[in-house]
Amino acid sequence: MSDKPNLLQMFLSVLAACFGVQSSHNRERDFAAGHTWAWMLLGLVVMGLFVVFVIALVSWALSLAGA
């Protein structure tokens, strides 16, 4: 069966989750390993990144409009 997902693959999986699309192949690989809390922690980290990304988007939009 597929091997253990390394950190990058886990990170990409969480990003894919935010996007809402995932292949069953990756899913089998992801579910094969890792504790639930590891995924939750990664989820929180990605959430933090998402918030920072949107804040950056906002400040870029504001700077564009010279507000």
Next chain:
Amino acid sequence: MKIIGWGLPALFGALGLIFPLSAAAEWQVNLGPGVTEISRAVYDLHMTIFWVCVAIGAVVFGVMLYSIVHHRKSRGAKAHNFHENTLVEIIWTVVPFVILVGMAVPATATLIKMYDQSEAELDIQVTGYQWKWRYQYLGEDIDFFSSLSTPREQISNDETKGEHYLLEVDNAMVIPAGKKVRLLLTANDVIHSWWVPDLAVKKDAIPGFINEAWTIAPEPGIYRGQCAELCGKDHGFMPIVVDVRSEEDFNQWLVEMKQAKAQASDAATKNWTLAELMAKGEEVYNRACAACHQPNGEGIPGAFPALKGSPMMVGDPAAHIDVVLNGKSGTAMQAFRDQLSAVELAAVITYERNAWGNTTGDLVSPAQINTLKQ
């Protein structure tokens, strides 16, 4: 069962059609474009996102309708067993994504325009009270209350309803056309929300805080709105009327308001006879006090005290005047000191002390009220 199987898509199609954009006033189905540049921009945003949703909906429901009709067991359809196609999923996620990012650009532009703090010619402090609005023209010394003027009989269906039922007030907020007006919103008791659809302005009025909104109404006219945040018993009965006039008419109105204010203050110096005060007092009582204490002065047991035969009416006038001027904290009795003029206060107190059988014969003069008011 065939007919019913068909019913769902056919019926839903029919429902989708009865969403025409412009219809007769009674059957208004859509947002109006409003009268200001901002409300026009908001209307365009609204229609754009609406058509985007209709387009995506048409595609999705079209495919669904097709498969409901064609892929039915009763027509011998065999179920295929594909159940995953990440590429298709990525496409139908990216397409709405891109459309939405596209939507974000005009939305941001409109929002930034709405937050423009350039210089305004006129500043009005709008204060939300439990169940009326107060407009104070800063720098013009004009300060009045604007409450619902739909007669009580129309609301309780004893009379036929007027054209602007529940959307008419006694003193409208008058502003000049084509000039930027800055509104400073706050509240006296609970959270209200000042909303005029035609101006596309909606801002919450929060007690203890001040919020800023602005509008430029190019065309003179009357624009009506309502309170848009639940604020208690009469939340639905505190409308907003904005009377936009040309600059000359507005300046004329300013002069008239100042004259009326001056007239009111010197009327206070005139000595009034008991009969004159009683007549004016009854008119003021029915307008401002009857809502709670009832026209017959008997109030509502357990809610609003009766004035008829009450010791305060016949006892020492000072206590009576204090309650009317300063209200009673912890109860619904408001301070009427700012809501009524000295003459109106003197008249209503005199009326309350001499009506419904309270025959004290006291005459409270406007001058007496003025000393306490200032």
Next chain:
Amino acid sequence: MGTLEQTVETEVHHGPARGITRWLYTTNHKDIGSMYLWFSLLMFLLGGCMALTIRAELFQPGLQLMEPNFFNQMTTMHGLIMVFGAVMPAFVGLANWMVPMMIGAPDMALPRMNNWSFWILPFAFCMMVATLFMEGGAPNFGWTFYAPLSTTYAPPSVTFFIFAVHMMGISSIMGAINIIATILNLRAPGMTMMKLPLFVWTWLITAFLLIAVMPVLAGVVTMMLMDIHFGTSFFNAAGGGDPVLFQHVFWFFGHPEVYIMILPAFGIVSQIIPTFARKKLFGYASMVYATASIAFLAFIVWAHHMFTVGMPLAGELFFMYATMLIAVPTGVKVFNWVATMFRGSMTFETPMLFALAFVVLFTIGGFSGLMLAIAPADFQYHDTYFVVAHFHYVLVPGAIFSIVAAVYYWLPKWTGNMYNETMGRWHFWLSFIGVNVTFFPMHFVGLAGMPRRIPDYALQFADFNAVASVGAFMFGLSQLLLVYNVVQCIRVKRPATAEVWEGAEGLEWTVPSPAPYHTFAQPPLVK
């Protein structure tokens, strides 16, 4: 906590106890599930009656039936009873019945806590409804109970409302703990997390959301309690507090709460459509991952309920962008159901009809939600009937239709009899037409400028309000058909097979119908 083999020994040789003690002391997940569902039906009818009084008053302009203050009490109680009394307990009831059977577990992980978390609810709601008869009347500040209307200006019954919300919160948290422990620990061998049915997945994620936000709701009502009675000023500007703080903390709970009310519905529809389309769910992995991401994304968009409160420009932009970005991955899951139907071989029994109506009408609610996400446009929509139409479209054809679909789908398994298909279809078509005639015109009056929560309105809104009121009575009365169908299904002997639906997949269809009092005493082997 009793250990598992202890419960197996004592229970195995005799069926349910006789009489009232069966229901008072039951630790059986099926009995507790049934009690949750009957309680939810009762609350649905009670909340529905309040909705009918509201629509009766709004049938014509002018005050005909009730005083504005009583009207506000009706809108508040309607909201609270429907959200906390009808929708959430119904989903917990379905979870109690089906999750153990779907994962091959003999019962819930903590049977006694399960009993207690149900029996709190009737008392909480008796206290809540009793406020109608208290001096000063029931809470009249809306189900969102904004301060200071709900603190300094509230009727004295607000304290009973606060304790009732505390009790409901405790019941929900215990329910969530129970479900998480069951799903994580009691899966039959072979039933790996990868093979969990989607109803179980959505409930697992909903349970985590419940654990995260119900305490915040308990916190906000405790702050209210301290403001009203103990002289603090969390939300009173005089003492340095801030009414807007209330709205932030409430909606931090509020938005995950609306996902709590819709994720189990996604799970139910994802069980029903594959069965009647005779085709596996399209993109199981995507559905699971998207649902998991909702659990996190739901926490950063709360202030789109507060665009008009006077936030700085940066705040408005942040919440507008965040709301738009997360609307796509969650909304797009609807396409998976359409893809499941595509090239399937469908039949249209009652559960499928309700599920199809869910997909169509919930998507309309989703679209109006997308419109509301645009902040400048929201200035015109906020607190109008357009918002009322939005959330009723995602809640009535959304949550309620999915619960009713689940009831028709699993009723043969619970009672052992097939329900009457024709009566089921009558219930569907009356509900479908009723729900649209009631709530579609609300889009129109909302856009035309009618604010929310008003007992009387200007003349230009009169005609669509009359249509909505007629639709409301039609929809309301047609729900009695649901009661009739359920009772008939229990009483009329029309034996259902174990599989009930042709080709239905899932462990719950491997046990006989009606499902015996104890299922999977020995865990099944899942290949």
Next chain:
Amino acid sequence: MAQLQRKHTKVVRNLLLSSVLMFGFGFALVPLYDVFCDITGLNGKVTRTGPAEPMLVDRSRTVSLQLTAVNNEAMPWLFEPMTAEMNIHPGMTGQTAFIARNPTGKTMIAQAVPSVAPAEAAAYVQKINCFCFERQSLEAGQQQEMPLLFVIDPDLPDHISKITLSYTLFDITPQLQASHYAEQPQTGRFML
């Protein structure tokens, strides 16, 4: 079975702990909110108070500061600014006062709460000394001038040229906090 028991206990312990943590988080949102207000000037809360270090006065620009007064609920005091509007250079200390008069027959205590519009400007208004720092009490009929010393930070964004500083006066005279329910009519019954 004991092994299953341990797993249940572990899960229940973790979840109970996290729900207690979330309850605490609900309360932690209050101080978090204040910190958030400091940074973004959310809701017009003026947070910079106390002596300001000397700032270079920007003579090239004048900002007009508008002062307004609001009485909360049935607060009977006469409460208004001495000067309605002041044009001042950012960086220069401004001085004005509010008049308060207690027309009632008993001693009252009041608390003034400031708020700035536009909210964005709140972070740039510094109050060196203000009557809103502590409660004000006035005997019957007493009148008092309450000083206000402030400075506007020169790096106020350029597009803001007018700031409104509004004070809401609250009556906090300690008395039985009668709740306001007397206001709602007791008759919750139907009207028919």
